[in-house]
Structure formats: C-alpha cells, structure tokens
Amino acid sequence: MDIGAIAEIARQTTYAMTPLVLAAIGEIVTEKAGVVNIGLEGIMLLSAFIAVYVAEATGSPWLGLAAGTVLGAFLGVVHSLISNYLKGDQIISGLGVNLLALGLVPFGIEAVWHVRGYHTVPPEAKVPALPLLRVSPVFILTVLIAIGTHYMLNNTGYGRKIRAVGENPEAADVVGVNVELVQTVATVYGAALAGLAGAFLSIDWLSSITKELSAGRGFIALALVNFANWNTLLALAGGALFGVTWTAAEWLKIIPEIKALVPISLINTLPYIATLVVVAGFIGVSRPPAHIGRPYKRE
Amino acid sequence: MERQKLVEGLYRFAEILVALIAGFAISGIIMWMGGYDPIKAYRAMLGSSILTTDPYNLAMTLSFSAPVMFTAITFAVGVRAGVFNIGAEGQMYIGALGAVIVAAMSLPGPLYLPLAVLLGSGLGALWGAIAGILKAYKGVNEVVSTIMLNWIAFWIVDYTRVDLLPNPKDPSKTVEMPEPGRLPIILRGTELTASIIIAVAVTLLSYYLLWHTVLGYEIRATGMNPRAARYGGINPERAVLWSFIIGGIAAGLAGVCEIAGRPPHYAITTGLSNLFGYGFDGITVSLIGANHPLGIIPAAIFVGGLTAGARGMQIVAGVPLEMVKAVQGVIIIALAVPGLLKLLKTRFTRGGG
Numbered sequence: 062m063d064i065g066a067i068a069e070i071a072r073q074t075t076y077a078m079t080p081l082v083l084a085a086i087g088e089i090v091t092e093k094a095g096v097v098n099i100g101l102e103g104i105m106l107l108s109a110f111i112a113v114y115v116a117e118a119t120g121s122p123w124l125g126l127a128a129g130t131v132l133g134a135f136l137g138v139v140h141s142l143i144s145n146y147l148k149g150d151q152i153i154s155g156l157g158v159n160l161l162a163l164g165l166v167p168f169g170i171e172a173v174w175h176v177r178g179y180h181t182v183p184p185e186a187k188v189p190a191l192p193l194l195r196v197s198p199v200f201i202l203t204v205l206i207a208i209g210t211h212y213m214l215n216n217t218g219y220g221r222k223i224r225a226v227g228e229n230p231e232a233a234d235v236v237g238v239n240v241e242l243v244q245t246v247a248t249v250y251g252a253a254l255a256g257l258a259g260a261f262l263s264i265d266w267l268s269s270i271t272k273e274l275s276a277g278r279g280f281i282a283l284a285l286v287n288f289a290n291w292n293t294l295l296a297l298a299g300g301a302l303f304g305v306t307w308t309a310a311e312w313l314k315i316i317p318e319i320k321a322l323v324p325i326s327l328i329n330t331l332p333y334i335a336t337l338v339v340v341a342g343f344i345g346v347s348r349p350p351a352h353i354g355r356p357y358k359r360e
Numbered sequence: 361m362e363r364q365k366l367v368e369g370l371y372r373f374a375e376i377l378v379a380l381i382a383g384f385a386i387s388g389i390i391m392w393m394g395g396y397d398p399i400k401a402y403r404a405m406l407g408s409s410i411l412t413t414d415p416y417n418l419a420m421t422l423s424f425s426a427p428v429m430f431t432a433i434t435f436a437v438g439v440r441a442g443v444f445n446i447g448a449e450g451q452m453y454i455g456a457l458g459a460v461i462v463a464a465m466s467l468p469g470p471l472y473l474p475l476a477v478l479l480g481s482g483l484g485a486l487w488g489a490i491a492g493i494l495k496a497y498k499g500v501n502e503v504v505s506t507i508m509l510n511w512i513a514f515w516i517v518d519y520t521r522v523d524l525l526p527n528p529k530d531p532s533k534t535v536e537m538p539e540p541g542r543l544p545i546i547l548r549g550t551e552l553t554a555s556i557i558i559a560v561a562v563t564l565l566s567y568y569l570l571w572h573t574v575l576g577y578e579i580r581a582t583g584m585n586p587r588a589a590r591y592g593g594i595n596p597e598r599a600v601l602w603s604f605i606i607g608g609i610a611a612g613l614a615g616v617c618e619i620a621g622r623p624p625h626y627a628i629t630t631g632l633s634n635l636f637g638y639g640f641d642g643i644t645v646s647l648i649g650a651n652h653p654l655g656i657i658p659a660a661i662f663v664g665g666l667t668a669g670a671r672g673m674q675i676v677a678g679v680p681l682e683m684v685k686a687v688q689g690v691i692i693i694a695l696a697v698p699g700l701l702k703l704l705k706t707r708f709t710r711g712g713g
Contacts, residue, residue, distance in 0.1 A: 099503050102507075103689075139693070143693070143696050143697055147697050147698065148698060149696040149697045149698050150696045150698070151696075152444055152503070153647065153692060153695060153696035154693055154696035156444075156446065156643060156692055157689050157690070157691075157692030157693030157694075157695075157696060158689065158693065159640075159689075160640055160643070160644065160685060160688055160689035160692055161685075161686055161688075161689025161690060161692075161693065162689070163637070163640065163682075163685050163689070164682045164683060164684065164685025164686030164687070164688065164689055165390065165682075165685075165686045165689070166682075167680065167682040168390075168394070168679075168680045168682045168683045168685075168686060169394070171680040171682075172394040172395065172396075172680065177680075272682075276511070277507050277508065277510075277511045280503065280504050280507040280508065281504075281508075283501065283503065283504050284501075284504045284508075287501065287504075324519050324522070324523050326515045326516070326518045326519035326522065326523075327515065327516070327519050329515040330511070330512045330515045330516065333508040333509075333511045333512045334508075334512060336504070336508050337494070337500075337505060337508045337509070337512075340500050340501075340504060340505070341494055341498050341500050341505075
C-alpha cells in the first residue's frame with residue numbers, strides 16, 4: 062500500500078470518526094454530570110433530517126448544521142426535564158426518543174419530499190470540504206471542541222461543578238450548586254453535539270437521509286465514552302480507532318480478492334463486531350462517575 | 361392490603377391512559393404540522409383496527425399483536441432482572457433465519473414446524489446469551505451490546521437472504537416455508553394464524569415462570585436488589601444470563617412465527633422489511649403493559665391495532681405508515697415521567713400554573 066492510499070484512508074477516517082467523536086464528547090459531559098442519555102441515536106437521526114430540510118429550504122448548509130444542533134439542544138431540554146426535574150427514568154426517556162426518531166424521520170421524508178425512505182441531498186445544501194486537505198470543516202471543529210471541552214471540564218469552575226454533581230450531588234447541593242441546572246446544562250450540551258453529529262451525517266458525509274442513516278452510531282458513541290474513560294481527548298483518539306473500522310469496511314468492499322471471498326453484507330458487520338470486542342476488552346479498566354444514571358432527590 | 365393494591369393498580373392504569381392520550385395528542389400536532397388531518401387519520405386508524413366490529417379488521421389487529429407480544433416478553437423479563445435488553449429486534453431476525461434454514465431442508469412434512477421452533481428459538485437464545493454473558497460476566501452495558509448485535513444480526517440475515525437461501529422464484533425473498541410447515545390460518549382471507557395462540561400461551565408461560573418458579577423468583581430478586589439477592593444465596597450473574605436466554609427464546613419465536621405463520625410471504629423479504637421494527641415495538645408493548653405478562657397481552661393488542669390501523673390511516677388520510685411509530689415514541693417518553701397523573705393534578709388544582 063502506498064502513501065497515497067494511506068493518506069486517503071486517513072482522510073476518509075476523519076469523516077467516519079466525526080459523528081462518533083462529537084456525540085461521545087457531548088455524552089461525556091452529560092455523564093460527568095451524572096445523567097445518561099441513550100437517546101443519542103434518535104437525536105442524531107432527527108437532527109440529520111431537520112438539517113437537510115433547513116439546508117434545502119435556505120440554500121445554506123451552515124444553517125442546516127445550526128438547525129441540527131438546535132434541535133439536538135431542544136431534545137436535550139426534554140430529556141433534562143424528565144431526568145433532572147421530574148426525576149424520571151433516564152433510560153426509558155432515551156428509548157422513547159430513539160423510537161420517536163424511527164417513526165418521525167421516515168414520516169418526515171415522505172411528508173416533505175413525497176418519496177418513500179430515501180432522499181438525496183442536493184449539492185447546494187452540502188457542507189463543502191476544505192480545500193487542499195479535502196476534510197470537512199466539521200472535523201476541524203470537532204477537534205477544537207474536544208480540546209475546548211477537555212479544558213472546560215478540567216480547568217474551569219463550571220467544569221468542577223459538573224464533575225461534582227456527577228460524583229456527589231448531595232455535597233454539591235450543600236455548598237450551593239444548583240444540581241438540576243448544572244445537570245440540565247450538561248445534558249443540553251451533550252444533546253446539541255449529538256444533533257451536530259446528525260447534521261454532519263446527512264448534509265456533509267453521507268449526502269442523504271434515510272431512517273437507517275445513523276446506523277447505530279449513537280450507541281457506538283456510548284461505547285466510545287466508556288472506552289475513552291470519560292476523557293474527551295481520549296475520545297478523539299478512540300474515535301479514530303472506531304472510525305477506521307468503518308473506513309476499512311468500505312475499502313474491503315472494493316478489493317476484488319476480498320469481494321470474491323466475503324460477501325458485502327458480512328463486511329458491513331465489521332464496525333459493530335469491532336465495537337463489541339473493544340468494549341468487552343476494556344471494561345473494568347475505566348471508571349464511570351459515581352452518581353451516574355440515578356436522579357438526584359433531596360432528603 | 362387487597363384494597364390498597366387495587367387502588368395502586370387503578371392509579372397505574374390511569375397513568376398509562378394519560379401517556380396514551382399524550383402520545384396521540386402530540387403526534388396529532390406533528391401530523392397537523394405536516395399538513396395532514398389528524399382527526400381523520402386517527403378515525404381511520406382506530407376505525408380499521410380496534411374500534412370496529414368488522415372481523416377482518418379485528419383479525420388483522422390480532423395478527424400484528426402476536427410478534428410484539430413475544431418481543432415484549434424479551435424486554436419485560438430483562439426489566440424484571442434489572443437489565444434493559446433492547447436486543448429483541450436482532451434475536452427475532454436470527455430466530456426467523458432459523459425457521460428459514462429449516463424451510464430450505466427437504467423433510468417429512470410434520471417435522472418442519474417443530475424443527476423450525478427448535479432452531480429458531482435456540483438461535484434466538486444463543487443471540488441473547490451473547491449479550492447476557494457480556495453483561496453478567498464482563499459488565500458490558502447491555503444497551504450498547506444488544507444494539508451492536510441487532511446490526512450484526514441484520515447483516516448476517518441479509519447475507520443469507522441474498523447469497524445462501526434465496527428464493528429461486530422470487531428474488532425479493534428467501535426460501536418459503538413449505539405448506540406442511542405453516543401455521544393454520546384462523547380466519548380465511550386474513551393474516552391471522554395460530555401465531556396469536558402460541559404468543560398468548562408463551563406470555564402466560566412467562567407469567568408462570570416469573571411468579572411461580574424458583575428461577576423466576578431469582579430473576580425478580582436480582583432485579584430488585586442484586587446485592588441482597590446474593591446475600592440470599594442467589595447467583596445474580598446466573599439470573600441475568602437466564603433473563604437474556606429466556607428473552608432470546610421469546611424473540612426467536614417471534615421470528616419463527618412470522619415465517620411459519622404470516623401469509624402471504626412465509627419467508628424473509630428484502631431489507632428484512634417484513635420483520636423490521638417488531639423488536640422495538642415490543643419495548644412499547646412491555647412498557648404500556650407495566651412490564652407484566654398479563655399487562656402485555658392487552659398492550660400488544662393495542663400496539664397491534666396501531667400497526668394494523670396504519671394501513672387504513674394511509675389510505676384514508678394519506679398519512680405515512682410510520683407515524684404510528686412516532687405515536688409510540690411519545691407514549692414511551694410520557695411513560696418515563698413518574699407520577700404523571702399526580703403532576704397533572706397539582707398543575708390543574710394550581711389553576712394551570
């Protein structure tokens with residue numbers, strides 16, 4: 062394999078890793094505050110849809126990305142209301158969002174474009190790649206967000222508050238931290254990034270919208286959170302590892318010798334098997350925040 | 361004591377009712393925003409599924425209740441053991457694959473059905489057990505592992521449909537279950553087969569298993585408090601693993617019954633389109649049925665009615681079929697809110713504030 066091929070694999074991996082890393086960074090912040098959002102998959106899918114809709118209607122892919130992010134944030138508000146204020150079941154709320162997306166997105170595709178199941182994004186609504194490197198500007202943004210979020214969590218007062226709330230909400234409450242508000246900010250931040258990840262999927266990387274577009278990436282992001290030990294910089298590095306399995310699957314499909322040997326359907330299982338193996342291998346090494354997934358109730 | 365239990369039960373029922381109403385109301389607004397007439401849509405949906413005396417419509421509703429009754433057991437048994445097994449979708453695919461493998465063999469007629477049940481439920485159990493072992497002995501989050509296994513199952517079954525067991529007469533599906541291996545049709549001209557009888561029987565069996573056997577007790581004790589269960593001499597890892605195996609059997613049977621008991625295909629179709637979604641619908645059914653086998657039966661009829669009524673809704677009001685899944689999503693989100701009824705009551709007594 063020559064340098065050109067390796068560079069091309071690296072370039073394609075920046076695309077495959079971006080949605081995983083974005084959603085994982087967001088979920089790290091959410092989980093650091095003690096809240097779990099397994100609705101990432103549904104948020105991605107709904108935001109992917111709205112991004113196409115807005116980008117086409119306005120002719121601006123940037124507004125499409127913004128719309129996806131805003132819808133993600135809104136769904137984060139809904140999840141926060143249920144999990145943080147009403148002290149509801151976080152897993153069930155997340156499941157609901159996932160099922161909602163599975164219904165609303167194909168409904169929306171048919172309602173808006175009058176086609177069943179599949180709509181291609183027109184070129185004018187697509188996020189243009191950066192010249193020269195030919196990577197997405199969203200990838201560069203993702204790297205910056207990973208660094209910025211790492212700094213925020215570890216070096217700022219608000220980051221300390223987020224971590225305190227996730228580790229020991231009683232203590233945080235006693236010293237005057239508004240537990241629910243901090244959890245809500247963290248949840249909305251996480252959901253907004255999942256929304257951006259979804260918008261990137263549809264109007265940038267894959268240039269289409271279907272009900273299978275997110276393809277389990279929201280759940281792979283949950284695995285990545287664990288793998289990265291709740292560290293956003295490690296999520297960036299781990300995201301490259303997870304992302305390269307998607308790129309590898311695409312490359313294997315076009316190599317004639319492999320194509321003759323392994324059917325395409327089976328190559329498609331590669332990223333999922335890799336995720337399972339990695340997660341099974343790394344569990345126990347990482348440590349989740351102490352008060353994760355349980356609503357905080359005052360005595 | 362009895363009286364208190366009754367009041368609690370009624371309260372729970374009222375809460376679920378509020379969630380259902382919220383589901384319809386919010387989805388109605390979305391439909392209206394999409395340019396459709398929600399009243400017309402709901403009238404067509406319910407009028408062609410549950411709120412009708414037409415035997416054809418009622419039979420179709422029951423026929424769609426069968427698969428989701430099975431997959432609801434998968435989720436419910438998991439919840440009882442304290443895990444969120446959302447892998448019924450993939451376990452059902454693999455179960456259907458088991459039935460198709462048997463369908464492709466040349467066997468004496470009476471052997472098809474028992475072998476399909478055996479292989480389908482066995483493969484479903486195996487698929488569930490992978491997530492079970494990963495959860496019980498390695499601590500892998502079952503939400504992540506079951507979704508990964510769903511996708512792996514999807515592509516494996518898709519591969520067998522295209523490459524291994526294609527139908528020589530119809531490229532859009534796999535080999536068909538031959539005539540002698542099919543479940544009898546209950547009402548001619550409908551899709552209602554003995555699947556529904558098996559589904560109800562298995563649901564009742566799961567009730568017996570959970571509340572009248574030692575294993576069921578161990579599963580429930582583990583779900584309530586794994587540490588206390590261990591003190592009580594129960595092996596919680598084993599109980600969790602068994603919950604995945606039982607769930608896998610139920611989901612596998614859903615797949616088998618869709619192959620052996622769903623006219624006109626009796627096979628797996630392109631993109632697994634005739635199976636897609638029943639596993640996730642089971643989560644809705646289980647949650648509406650309070651994760652209890654006896655609640656699952658009416659809840660499955662309700663969700664089966666949504667699925668059956670979706671066709672009527674599409675024909676009469678032009679609303680895309682998938683809208684019924686969105687209704688389910690909103691219902692689940694509403695069910696995640698604890699004390700939904702109490703919340704509404706305080707709101708209203710405060711004067712809507």
